[in-house]
Amino acid sequence: MDTILKIDSLTKKYPSLFAVSQLSLSIDKGSVFGLLGPNGSGKTTTLGIILGVTSATSGNFSWFGKNNSSSDRKKIGALLETPNFYSYLSAKSNLKISAKIKGVDYKDIDRVAEIVNLKDRLNDKFKTYSLGMKQRLAIAAALLGKPEVLVLDEPTNGLDPQGIAEIRTVIQNISKIGVTIILASHALDEVEKVCSHVCVIKKGKSLIQGNVNDVLVGENLIEVASSEKEKLKELATTFSGFKTLKEENYYLLVTLQDSSSSIEFSKYLITNNIIITHFVKRTKSLEEFFLETTKDA
Ligand SMILES: Nc1ncnc2c1ncn2[C@@H]1O[C@H](COP(=O)(O)OP(=O)(O)O)[C@@H](O)[C@H]1O
Numbered sequence: 001m002d003t004i005l006k007i008d009s010l011t012k013k014y015p016s017l018f019a020v021s022q023l024s025l026s027i028d029k030g031s032v033f034g035l036l037g038p039n040g041s042g043k044t045t046t047l048g049i050i051l052g053v054t055s056a057t058s059g060n061f062s063w064f065g066k067n068n069s070s071s072d073r074k075k076i077g078a079l080l081e082t083p084n085f086y087s088y089l090s091a092k093s094n095l096k097i098s099a100k101i102k103g104v105d106y107k108d109i110d111r112v113a114e115i116v117n118l119k120d121r122l123n124d125k126f127k128t129y130s131l132g133m134k135q136r137l138a139i140a141a142a143l144l145g146k147p148e149v150l151v152l153d154e155p156t157n158g159l160d161p162q163g164i165a166e167i168r169t170v171i172q173n174i175s176k177i178g179v180t181i182i183l184a185s186h187a188l189d190e191v192e193k194v195c196s197h198v199c200v201i202k203k204g205k206s207l208i209q210g211n212v213n214d215v216l217v218g219e220n221l222i223e224v225a226s227s228e229k230e231k232l233k234e235l236a237t238t239f240s241g242f243k244t245l246k247e248e249n250y251y252l253l254v255t256l257q258d259s260s261s262s263i264e265f266s267k268y269l270i271t272n273n274i275i276i277t278h279f280v281k282r283t284k285s286l287e288e289f290f291l292e293t294t295k296d297a
Protein backbone atom coordinates (compact mmCIF):
# COMPACT_ATOMS: atom_id res chain seq x y z
CA MET A 1 0.00 0.00 0.00
CA ASP A 2 1.39 3.41 -0.97
CA THR A 3 1.80 5.87 1.86
CA ILE A 4 0.61 9.37 1.04
CA LEU A 5 1.62 11.06 4.27
CA LYS A 6 3.73 9.96 7.16
CA ILE A 7 3.91 12.04 10.33
CA ASP A 8 6.53 11.25 12.91
CA SER A 9 6.52 12.62 16.48
CA LEU A 10 5.17 15.96 15.36
CA THR A 11 5.08 18.58 18.10
CA LYS A 12 3.96 22.20 18.17
CA LYS A 13 4.56 24.10 21.36
CA TYR A 14 3.05 27.48 22.10
CA PRO A 15 4.25 29.38 25.17
CA SER A 16 1.44 28.09 27.36
CA LEU A 17 0.63 24.71 25.83
CA PHE A 18 1.40 21.92 23.39
CA ALA A 19 -1.06 22.30 20.49
CA VAL A 20 0.34 19.07 18.99
CA SER A 21 2.35 16.59 21.01
CA GLN A 22 4.39 13.67 19.65
CA LEU A 23 1.81 12.93 16.97
CA SER A 24 2.64 10.06 14.63
CA LEU A 25 0.47 8.64 11.91
CA SER A 26 0.51 7.20 8.45
CA ILE A 27 -2.07 7.75 5.71
CA ASP A 28 -2.51 5.25 2.88
CA LYS A 29 -3.31 6.17 -0.69
CA GLY A 30 -7.03 6.05 -1.43
CA SER A 31 -8.15 6.32 2.17
CA VAL A 32 -10.48 8.88 3.69
CA PHE A 33 -8.58 9.73 6.83
CA GLY A 34 -10.39 11.45 9.67
CA LEU A 35 -8.54 13.51 12.25
CA LEU A 36 -11.15 13.44 14.98
CA GLY A 37 -11.01 15.50 18.14
CA PRO A 38 -12.87 18.11 20.18
CA ASN A 39 -12.33 21.82 19.67
CA GLY A 40 -8.83 22.87 20.58
CA SER A 41 -7.39 19.37 20.22
CA GLY A 42 -4.83 20.43 17.61
CA LYS A 43 -6.47 19.47 14.32
CA THR A 44 -6.03 22.78 12.52
CA THR A 45 -2.49 23.14 13.85
CA THR A 46 -1.64 19.68 12.50
CA LEU A 47 -3.10 20.47 9.09
CA GLY A 48 -1.31 23.82 9.08
CA ILE A 49 2.01 22.09 9.69
CA ILE A 50 1.59 19.43 7.00
CA LEU A 51 0.53 22.14 4.53
CA GLY A 52 3.53 24.28 5.36
CA VAL A 53 1.67 27.27 6.81
CA THR A 54 2.64 26.58 10.42
CA SER A 55 6.09 25.52 11.55
CA ALA A 56 6.53 22.52 13.82
CA THR A 57 8.56 22.77 17.01
CA SER A 58 9.92 19.26 16.43
CA GLY A 59 9.15 16.08 14.55
CA ASN A 60 8.86 15.31 10.86
CA PHE A 61 6.39 14.65 8.14
CA SER A 62 6.81 13.50 4.57
CA TRP A 63 4.42 13.49 1.65
CA PHE A 64 4.45 10.74 -0.99
CA GLY A 65 7.32 8.95 0.72
CA LYS A 66 9.82 11.64 -0.21
CA ASN A 67 11.34 14.82 1.04
CA ASN A 68 8.80 17.56 0.67
CA SER A 69 9.32 19.28 -2.64
CA SER A 70 7.37 22.09 -4.24
CA SER A 71 6.34 19.88 -7.17
CA ASP A 72 4.74 17.51 -4.68
CA ARG A 73 2.89 20.44 -3.13
CA LYS A 74 0.91 20.71 -6.39
CA LYS A 75 -0.47 17.24 -5.75
CA ILE A 76 -2.19 18.51 -2.60
CA GLY A 77 -5.46 20.42 -2.65
CA ALA A 78 -6.47 22.05 0.59
CA LEU A 79 -9.31 23.90 2.19
CA LEU A 80 -8.34 25.25 5.59
CA GLU A 81 -10.70 28.18 5.68
CA THR A 82 -13.32 29.30 3.19
CA PRO A 83 -11.53 31.34 0.55
CA ASN A 84 -12.66 34.79 -0.41
CA PHE A 85 -14.65 34.59 -3.57
CA TYR A 86 -15.97 37.69 -5.30
CA SER A 87 -19.61 37.99 -4.35
CA TYR A 88 -20.70 39.93 -7.46
CA LEU A 89 -19.07 37.46 -9.87
CA SER A 90 -20.51 34.16 -11.01
CA ALA A 91 -19.21 30.92 -9.55
CA LYS A 92 -17.67 30.17 -12.92
CA SER A 93 -15.77 33.47 -13.03
CA ASN A 94 -14.54 32.82 -9.51
CA LEU A 95 -13.30 29.36 -10.51
CA LYS A 96 -11.58 30.91 -13.53
CA ILE A 97 -9.69 33.22 -11.19
CA SER A 98 -8.71 30.25 -8.98
CA ALA A 99 -7.64 28.29 -12.07
CA LYS A 100 -5.53 31.17 -13.30
CA ILE A 101 -3.78 31.55 -9.94
CA LYS A 102 -3.02 27.83 -9.92
CA GLY A 103 -1.98 27.76 -13.56
CA VAL A 104 -4.70 25.25 -14.37
CA ASP A 105 -6.54 25.05 -17.71
CA TYR A 106 -10.13 26.42 -17.65
CA LYS A 107 -11.22 23.07 -19.04
CA ASP A 108 -10.86 21.63 -15.56
CA ILE A 109 -13.70 23.85 -14.29
CA ASP A 110 -16.48 21.67 -15.69
CA ARG A 111 -14.89 18.58 -14.16
CA VAL A 112 -14.68 20.02 -10.65
CA ALA A 113 -18.15 21.60 -10.89
CA GLU A 114 -19.58 18.21 -11.73
CA ILE A 115 -17.86 16.58 -8.74
CA VAL A 116 -19.33 19.09 -6.29
CA ASN A 117 -22.71 19.05 -8.03
CA LEU A 118 -22.75 22.73 -8.99
CA LYS A 119 -22.65 22.35 -12.77
CA ASP A 120 -26.16 23.76 -13.23
CA ARG A 121 -25.48 26.72 -10.96
CA LEU A 122 -22.11 27.86 -12.30
CA ASN A 123 -23.47 30.99 -13.92
CA ASP A 124 -25.18 32.21 -10.75
CA LYS A 125 -23.52 34.93 -8.78
CA PHE A 126 -21.59 33.82 -5.73
CA LYS A 127 -23.67 36.06 -3.47
CA THR A 128 -26.80 34.08 -4.36
CA TYR A 129 -25.22 30.85 -3.11
CA SER A 130 -26.25 29.14 0.12
CA LEU A 131 -23.55 28.45 2.70
CA GLY A 132 -23.41 24.81 1.62
CA MET A 133 -22.99 25.79 -2.04
CA LYS A 134 -20.24 28.25 -1.11
CA GLN A 135 -18.45 25.47 0.71
CA ARG A 136 -18.84 23.12 -2.26
CA LEU A 137 -17.49 25.81 -4.56
CA ALA A 138 -14.46 26.13 -2.29
CA ILE A 139 -13.96 22.37 -2.53
CA ALA A 140 -14.25 22.65 -6.32
CA ALA A 141 -11.52 25.30 -6.33
CA ALA A 142 -9.30 23.03 -4.22
CA LEU A 143 -9.82 20.23 -6.75
CA LEU A 144 -8.63 22.30 -9.72
CA GLY A 145 -5.52 20.75 -11.23
CA LYS A 146 -6.43 17.21 -10.13
CA PRO A 147 -4.65 16.96 -6.78
CA GLU A 148 -3.94 13.46 -5.49
CA VAL A 149 -4.82 14.49 -1.95
CA LEU A 150 -7.50 16.78 -0.61
CA VAL A 151 -7.17 18.25 2.87
CA LEU A 152 -10.37 19.57 4.46
CA ASP A 153 -10.68 21.31 7.83
CA GLU A 154 -14.17 20.93 9.31
CA PRO A 155 -15.92 21.28 5.93
CA THR A 156 -19.43 20.98 7.37
CA ASN A 157 -19.08 23.55 10.15
CA GLY A 158 -22.06 25.86 10.27
CA LEU A 159 -24.09 23.93 7.70
CA ASP A 160 -27.65 22.71 8.10
CA PRO A 161 -28.37 18.95 7.89
CA GLN A 162 -29.02 19.10 4.16
CA GLY A 163 -25.81 21.01 3.54
CA ILE A 164 -23.93 18.47 5.65
CA ALA A 165 -25.41 15.57 3.66
CA GLU A 166 -24.41 17.24 0.38
CA ILE A 167 -20.82 17.71 1.52
CA ARG A 168 -20.79 14.06 2.58
CA THR A 169 -21.88 13.01 -0.93
CA VAL A 170 -19.21 15.26 -2.44
CA ILE A 171 -16.52 13.68 -0.24
CA GLN A 172 -17.69 10.23 -1.32
CA ASN A 173 -17.58 11.31 -5.00
CA ILE A 174 -14.05 12.63 -4.58
CA SER A 175 -12.94 9.45 -2.87
CA LYS A 176 -14.43 7.36 -5.69
CA ILE A 177 -12.19 9.03 -8.26
CA GLY A 178 -9.19 7.92 -6.22
CA VAL A 179 -8.29 11.11 -4.39
CA THR A 180 -6.99 10.53 -0.86
CA ILE A 181 -8.84 12.71 1.64
CA ILE A 182 -7.65 14.05 4.97
CA LEU A 183 -10.55 15.42 6.96
CA ALA A 184 -10.44 17.19 10.31
CA SER A 185 -13.67 16.99 12.27
CA HIS A 186 -14.99 17.25 15.79
CA ALA A 187 -18.05 15.17 14.90
CA LEU A 188 -17.85 11.44 15.53
CA ASP A 189 -20.84 10.63 13.32
CA GLU A 190 -19.36 12.54 10.39
CA VAL A 191 -16.11 10.60 10.61
CA GLU A 192 -18.03 7.37 11.04
CA LYS A 193 -20.05 8.05 7.90
CA VAL A 194 -17.35 9.15 5.48
CA CYS A 195 -13.96 8.00 6.72
CA SER A 196 -12.18 4.70 6.18
CA HIS A 197 -9.50 5.49 8.79
CA VAL A 198 -9.38 7.66 11.86
CA CYS A 199 -7.00 9.11 14.39
CA VAL A 200 -8.63 10.43 17.55
CA ILE A 201 -6.71 13.26 19.14
CA LYS A 202 -7.04 15.13 22.40
CA LYS A 203 -4.78 17.93 23.58
CA GLY A 204 -2.56 17.30 20.58
CA LYS A 205 -1.98 13.63 21.42
CA SER A 206 -3.14 10.60 19.47
CA LEU A 207 -5.41 8.47 21.63
CA ILE A 208 -6.24 5.74 19.15
CA GLN A 209 -6.02 5.22 15.41
CA GLY A 210 -6.83 2.69 12.74
CA ASN A 211 -9.54 1.46 10.45
CA VAL A 212 -12.88 3.13 11.28
CA ASN A 213 -14.68 -0.21 11.48
CA ASP A 214 -12.24 -1.44 14.07
CA VAL A 215 -11.93 1.77 16.02
CA LEU A 216 -15.29 3.48 15.99
CA VAL A 217 -17.70 0.63 16.42
CA GLY A 218 -19.18 0.53 19.86
CA GLU A 219 -19.83 -2.20 22.35
CA ASN A 220 -22.55 -3.94 20.38
CA LEU A 221 -19.87 -5.60 18.33
CA ILE A 222 -19.56 -9.38 18.41
CA GLU A 223 -16.93 -11.66 16.94
CA VAL A 224 -18.58 -14.97 16.19
CA ALA A 225 -17.38 -18.08 14.38
CA SER A 226 -18.74 -21.49 13.43
CA SER A 227 -17.69 -24.25 11.05
CA GLU A 228 -21.12 -23.81 9.52
CA LYS A 229 -20.31 -20.36 8.24
CA GLU A 230 -23.19 -19.98 5.80
CA LYS A 231 -25.73 -21.03 8.38
CA LEU A 232 -24.15 -18.62 10.86
CA LYS A 233 -24.45 -15.76 8.39
CA GLU A 234 -28.06 -16.57 7.71
CA LEU A 235 -28.89 -16.75 11.40
CA ALA A 236 -27.04 -13.55 12.21
CA THR A 237 -28.83 -11.57 9.53
CA THR A 238 -32.24 -12.88 10.58
CA PHE A 239 -31.69 -12.05 14.27
CA SER A 240 -34.12 -9.30 15.32
CA GLY A 241 -31.36 -7.09 16.72
CA PHE A 242 -29.04 -7.46 13.71
CA LYS A 243 -27.47 -4.34 12.27
CA THR A 244 -24.39 -5.11 10.16
CA LEU A 245 -22.11 -8.00 9.33
CA LYS A 246 -18.55 -8.14 8.11
CA GLU A 247 -16.31 -11.10 7.41
CA GLU A 248 -12.99 -10.96 9.17
CA ASN A 249 -10.28 -13.63 9.28
CA TYR A 250 -12.02 -16.68 10.67
CA TYR A 251 -14.97 -15.01 12.30
CA LEU A 252 -17.89 -12.79 11.41
CA LEU A 253 -18.00 -9.37 12.95
CA VAL A 254 -21.61 -8.66 13.82
CA THR A 255 -22.93 -5.30 14.96
CA LEU A 256 -26.14 -5.39 16.93
CA GLN A 257 -28.71 -2.66 17.30
CA ASP A 258 -28.30 -0.58 20.41
CA SER A 259 -31.19 -2.13 22.28
CA SER A 260 -30.16 -5.64 21.45
CA SER A 261 -27.90 -7.48 23.83
CA SER A 262 -25.18 -9.96 23.04
CA ILE A 263 -26.74 -12.44 25.46
CA GLU A 264 -29.95 -12.50 23.45
CA PHE A 265 -27.92 -13.02 20.32
CA SER A 266 -26.04 -15.97 21.79
CA LYS A 267 -29.29 -17.51 23.05
CA TYR A 268 -30.79 -17.09 19.60
CA LEU A 269 -27.87 -18.93 18.02
CA ILE A 270 -28.04 -21.77 20.54
CA THR A 271 -31.78 -22.26 20.09
CA ASN A 272 -31.15 -22.56 16.37
CA ASN A 273 -28.78 -25.48 16.89
CA ILE A 274 -25.57 -24.14 15.52
CA ILE A 275 -22.21 -24.97 17.06
CA ILE A 276 -20.34 -21.80 17.88
CA THR A 277 -16.56 -22.04 18.09
CA HIS A 278 -15.88 -18.42 18.97
CA PHE A 279 -18.02 -15.75 20.59
CA VAL A 280 -16.39 -12.57 21.83
CA LYS A 281 -18.00 -9.32 22.75
CA ARG A 282 -15.67 -6.46 21.97
CA THR A 283 -15.78 -4.21 24.96
CA LYS A 284 -13.94 -1.23 23.58
CA SER A 285 -16.41 1.55 22.95
CA LEU A 286 -14.86 4.43 21.19
CA GLU A 287 -18.06 6.36 21.21
CA GLU A 288 -18.06 6.45 24.99
CA PHE A 289 -14.38 7.06 24.98
CA PHE A 290 -14.77 9.94 22.54
CA LEU A 291 -17.67 11.48 24.42
CA GLU A 292 -15.59 11.40 27.58
CA THR A 293 -12.69 13.16 25.92
CA THR A 294 -15.02 15.78 24.52
CA LYS A 295 -16.65 16.37 27.90
CA ASP A 296 -13.61 17.55 29.80
CA ALA A 297 -11.99 19.34 26.89
N1 LIG B 1 -1.20 30.99 17.34
C1 LIG B 1 -1.48 30.37 18.49
N2 LIG B 1 -0.94 30.78 19.66
C2 LIG B 1 -1.20 30.15 20.82
N3 LIG B 1 -2.01 29.09 20.92
C3 LIG B 1 -2.60 28.62 19.80
C4 LIG B 1 -2.37 29.24 18.52
N4 LIG B 1 -3.07 28.56 17.58
C5 LIG B 1 -3.71 27.58 18.24
N5 LIG B 1 -3.44 27.61 19.57
C6 LIG B 1 -3.94 26.67 20.59
O1 LIG B 1 -3.55 25.38 20.22
C7 LIG B 1 -4.57 24.44 20.56
C8 LIG B 1 -4.98 23.67 19.33
O2 LIG B 1 -5.68 24.53 18.45
P1 LIG B 1 -6.25 24.06 17.06
O3 LIG B 1 -5.19 23.34 16.32
O4 LIG B 1 -6.87 25.22 16.40
O5 LIG B 1 -7.37 23.00 17.50
P2 LIG B 1 -8.64 22.42 16.69
O6 LIG B 1 -8.44 22.75 15.25
O7 LIG B 1 -8.62 20.97 16.99
O8 LIG B 1 -9.84 23.09 17.26
C9 LIG B 1 -5.69 25.24 21.20
O9 LIG B 1 -5.53 25.19 22.59
C10 LIG B 1 -5.46 26.63 20.67
O10 LIG B 1 -5.96 27.59 21.55
Ligand SMILES: [Mg+2]
Nearest residue numbers: 043044045153
Ligand atom coordinates in the same frame (compact mmCIF):
# COMPACT_ATOMS: atom_id res chain seq x y z
MG1 LIG C 1 -9.75 23.70 13.94
